[in-house]
Amino acid sequence: MIEPIVCVKDVKFSYPAGISAINGVSLEIRQGERVAILGPNGSGKSTLILLIAGLLSPKKGEITVFGEKTTSKDFQKFRSRIGIVFQDPDDQLFTQSVIEDIEYGPKNLKLPEEDIKQRSAHVLEKMGIRHLKDRPPHRLSFGEKKKVSLATALVLKPELLILDEPTANLDLVSRRGLIETLNELNRAGTTVIVSTHDVEALPELADRIIVISHGLLHGEGETRKVLQDAKLLESSGLEPPTIVKLFTELKAQGLISRVPITAAEGKAELVKLLKDHKEKST
Amino acid sequence: MGLLTALFFAAMLLNFPLIGGTTAHLLGGASIGLILGPFAGCISVTIILVLQALLFGDGGLTTLGANVLNMGIIGVFIPCVLFFVMNKLFKPKANGTLYAMIFISAFVGDVFAAIAAGTELGLSAPTFQYGLSIAVPVMALNHSIIGVAEGIVTIVLIGTLLKLRPDVLEKSPILSKLPFFQNKTEPKEE
Amino acid sequence: MKVPQSLRDLVEGAESLVYIEDLSGKKGLMQTINPLAKLVAITSMIVISLFISSLSYLALICLVPLILALTSRIPMEHFLSRTALIPTFAAVISLPVLFLTSGQPVFAANIGALNLTVTMEGLTRFLVFTVRVWFCVSSLTLLILSTGFDKMLKLLSSLKVPPVIVQLFSLTYRYFFVSVHEAQSVLIAKEARTYVNKKTINLQSLKDLGSILAALFIRTYERSERVYLAMKARGFEIENSNKLTMPALRIRDVFFASSLIIAFSLLALL
Numbered sequence: 108m109i110e111p112i113v114c115v116k117d118v119k120f121s122y123p124a125g126i127s128a129i130n131g132v133s134l135e136i137r138q139g140e141r142v143a144i145l146g147p148n149g150s151g152k153s154t155l156i157l158l159i160a161g162l163l164s165p166k167k168g169e170i171t172v173f174g175e176k177t178t179s180k181d182f183q184k185f186r187s188r189i190g191i192v193f194q195d196p197d198d199q200l201f202t203q204s205v206i207e208d209i210e211y212g213p214k215n216l217k218l219p220e221e222d223i224k225q226r227s228a229h230v231l232e233k234m235g236i237r238h239l240k241d242r243p244p245h246r247l248s249f250g251e252k253k254k255v256s257l258a259t260a261l262v263l264k265p266e267l268l269i270l271d272e273p274t275a276n277l278d279l280v281s282r283r284g285l286i287e288t289l290n291e292l293n294r295a296g297t298t299v300i301v302s303t304h305d306v307e308a309l310p311e312l313a314d315r316i317i318v319i320s321h322g323l324l325h326g327e328g329e330t331r332k333v334l335q336d337a338k339l340l341e342s343s344g345l346e347p348p349t350i351v352k353l354f355t356e357l358k359a360q361g362l363i364s365r366v367p368i369t370a371a372e373g374k375a376e377l378v379k380l381l382k383d384h385k386e387k388s389t
Numbered sequence: 390m391g392l393l394t395a396l397f398f399a400a401m402l403l404n405f406p407l408i409g410g411t412t413a414h415l416l417g418g419a420s421i422g423l424i425l426g427p428f429a430g431c432i433s434v435t436i437i438l439v440l441q442a443l444l445f446g447d448g449g450l451t452t453l454g455a456n457v458l459n460m461g462i463i464g465v466f467i468p469c470v471l472f473f474v475m476n477k478l479f480k481p482k483a484n485g486t487l488y489a490m491i492f493i494s495a496f497v498g499d500v501f502a503a504i505a506a507g508t509e510l511g512l513s514a515p516t517f518q519y520g521l522s523i524a525v526p527v528m529a530l531n532h533s534i535i536g537v538a539e540g541i542v543t544i545v546l547i548g549t550l551l552k553l554r555p556d557v558l559e560k561s562p563i564l565s566k567l568p569f570f571q572n573k574t575e576p577k578e579e
Numbered sequence: 580m581k582v583p584q585s586l587r588d589l590v591e592g593a594e595s596l597v598y599i600e601d602l603s604g605k606k607g608l609m610q611t612i613n614p615l616a617k618l619v620a621i622t623s624m625i626v627i628s629l630f631i632s633s634l635s636y637l638a639l640i641c642l643v644p645l646i647l648a649l650t651s652r653i654p655m656e657h658f659l660s661r662t663a664l665i666p667t668f669a670a671v672i673s674l675p676v677l678f679l680t681s682g683q684p685v686f687a688a689n690i691g692a693l694n695l696t697v698t699m700e701g702l703t704r705f706l707v708f709t710v711r712v713w714f715c716v717s718s719l720t721l722l723i724l725s726t727g728f729d730k731m732l733k734l735l736s737s738l739k740v741p742p743v744i745v746q747l748f749s750l751t752y753r754y755f756f757v758s759v760h761e762a763q764s765v766l767i768a769k770e771a772r773t774y775v776n777k778k779t780i781n782l783q784s785l786k787d788l789g790s791i792l793a794a795l796f797i798r799t800y801e802r803s804e805r806v807y808l809a810m811k812a813r814g815f816e817i818e819n820s821n822k823l824t825m826p827a828l829r830i831r832d833v834f835f836a837s838s839l840i841i842a843f844s845l846l847a848l849l
């Protein structure tokens with residue numbers, strides 16, 4: 108049994124203007140997991156993410172990350188082990204050039220100069236953004252800004268990586284690249300939490316899904332189970348992926364027995380169906 | 390901690406008077422002073438003026454000192470002081486009184502900033518015979534029209550904030566002294 | 580559809596900033612000089628120019644910013660138009676000097692009852708004043724156009740300006756662009772739903788402006804909260820704001836500044 112590294116216990120949170128965002132949520136995330144927090148706009152998933160990162164403090168309940176309460180005074184020390192990427196890269200990039208932004212975290216940690224240089228060179232290379240090094244953030248495209256945002260978190264070599272709507276507004280090629288990077292990090296041992304409403308990207312992004320709606324936990328489970336659970340998704344203000352909807356109808360007509368969740372599985376299923384059909388007719 | 394956080398907010402807010410204020414020839418000093426308090430407001434306006442002078446190339450650099458005095462110090466402090474005094478005198482309960490106070494603060498702030506600018510113009514060019522007697526009334530008259538506009542804009546701005554994000558105004562050193570913020574029981578936080 | 584004036588100003592402002600960034604990124608003479616050396620050289624040049632009162636010497640020193648601009652690959656047309664406004668204004672303001680200084684008349688005109696006489700002394704004073712203003716403005720412009728904003732921040736930092744203030748400048752500059760973008764979309768959205776074309780300023784238009792400002796204010800405020808969190812997430816603490824480091828002075832920087840200062844001092848002493 109692997110120890111949970113994030114433990115959320117009956118947490119409530121409301122914003123100063125009086126809007127309540129989280130109305131009592133409990134969950135656990137274990138080391139090395141790929142977890143998605145799924146919910147429609149305004150469901151409180153961004154808030155939940157900020158709470159887990161220890162950037163907001165719960166009004167009720169408690170959150171422990173790496174065994175330390177996020178409200179404790181010593182939590183600042185643990186912050187470098189958590190990387191967070193905000194939804195809007197304009198929030199994340201606040202300095203005058205890409206390299207300054209990447210070095211911002213390591214400099215605050217007072218790492219040795221040599222180490223900072225080496226880490227930032229590595230991360231620039233890895234994300235394929237070396238040519239952007241000296242550019243000011245306002246002269247980058249949205250996709251470039253997203254990559255730089257991720258780089259500013261990765262340079263700290265976090266054990267826990269949290270991303271808010273990482274695939275939102277990205278073109279398909281950039282999205283593919285991002286998902287590959289995240290999965291590679293996960294294979295190397297990083298725990299990855301993403302918040303999203305992008306059900307289409309989920310099969311490749313997460314092994315487990317936590318469904319949030321109106322600040323409450325609506326359901327949780329293995330990716331395949333949750334995506335096939337149309338009732339759960341619809342009651343939370345979401346819809347299953349197109350491929351699931353399509354094959355659910357085929358299944359209802361008795362044509363297939365299994366509902367796939369990715370295009371590749373869908374293709375295999377169709378090929379089998381057509382082959383069977385051909386055999387029958389000949 | 391509180392002060393510095395406020396300063397950070399100030400940095401972001403700088404954009405907003407840049408947009409609404411100086412480019413539209415409104416001064417914005419009253420709103421920024423009332424929301425941020427006189428000191429942070431003064432720093433904010435100064436930073437805007439420096440940036441404008443440096444980057445927009447409209448020559449503000451040569452008159453930077455005077456501009457900081459007129460808009461950053463006079464234009465921010467006078468509305469704050471006026472508002473503070475009026476708040477002590479009238480203890481506004483109704484929105485009408487509050488709006489009138491905001492209007493007067495913004496209007497008087499504008500006119501005073503203009504009078505200061507007029508005085509400087511008059512004093513700096515004695516040989517050219519546009520003495521104080523011309524510069525001051527011209528600037529004051531001109532800016533009392535702008536002052537009316539500024540007063541109305543400031544009322545709507547603060548009125549809207551009061552409705553949508555009262556918590557922002559509650560942090561303000563000036564506006565938090567309003568009776569209805571004072572009477573409210575402090576919400577328990579942390 | 581007409582884009583509001585204030586918005587056009589903003590967009591132009593943002594464009595001019597981008598233009599400066601391009602200029603300061605070029606590989607010319609001034610761009611390669613250390614900002615501190617540039618600042619010292621240009622400040623001294625301006626101060627010393629105040630002691631030069633001969634018109635011919637003043638004209639001579641005006642060549643310096645021109646040559647430096649040329650060697651820094653700053654387009655002449657842009658440089659001249661950018662530096663023309665204030666000297667023109669100064670010239671208009673000092674026009675009366677032409678007629679009010681007593682001395683040798685060079686030109687006289689009678690318009691009705693007005694008897695206007697231009698004197699030699701008046702003409703000299705007028706020209707000295709205008710040329711000096713141009714020299715100061717063009718030197719400063721040169722400094723700004725050849726130094727990117729990031730280098731200016733480093734300059735401020737090396738001049739012992741508190742890190743908090745430097746950070747404020749930095750954030751303001753960074754989010755200026757974001758705000759222009761947001762203001763643009765808000766104003767265009769408003770324009771798209773405005774069907775009556777009113778020319779005069781009335782109560783309603785002021786109220787509209789107020790509520791647009793409030794909307795923008797709340798957006799920036801909320802962004803500031805998010806940016807603050809993003810900074811905190813990467814270890815930002817007010818007490819240990821990073822200091823920006825400036826590239827070290829090299830021999831050529833010292834040579835650049837000292838040769839200009841010596842040349843100007845000699846000219847002033849002559």
